[in-house]
Amino acid sequence: MSSEARTHSGEIYLELQKTPEFGDLRRRHRNFVFPMTGLFLAWYFLYVLLAAYASDFMSHKVFGNINVGLLFGLGQFVSTFLITILYVRWAGREFDPRAAALHDRLEEAAQ
Numbered sequence: 001m002s003s004e005a006r007t008h009s010g011e012i013y014l015e016l017q018k019t020p021e022f023g024d025l026r027r028r029h030r031n032f033v034f035p036m037t038g039l040f041l042a043w044y045f046l047y048v049l050l051a052a053y054a055s056d057f058m059s060h061k062v063f064g065n066i067n068v069g070l071l072f073g074l075g076q077f078v079s080t081f082l083i084t085i086l087y088v089r090w091a092g093r094e095f096d097p098r099a100a101a102l103h104d105r106l107e108e109a110a111q
């Protein structure tokens with residue numbers, strides 16, 4: 001089968017998915033993304049639950065008109081940006097070089 005036919009049939013992609021390098025890439029991605037997602041969701045639901053069931057705590061004034069609920073809400077934005085920064089750094093160091101190597105390998109096999 002010519003490389004062009006293999007590329008169009010998807011066979012080359014299936015072969016790549018079976019390689020240990022691809023499996024390692026998926027494992028590394030999952031090991032970062034799943035815990036980070038769980039951590040963020042736990043933080044988010046804590047905020048929602050506190051807002052719903054601990055209104056006295058959330059309305060406690062910290063200084064001026066700033067209360068705990070407002071700080072927790074702003075913390076959601078801060079944590080989102082922090083997770084994004086961590087992911088970009090991690091991906092640039094761990095994920096992207098490996099993905100690029102697999103891409104190059106795929107391009108060579110397709111020629």
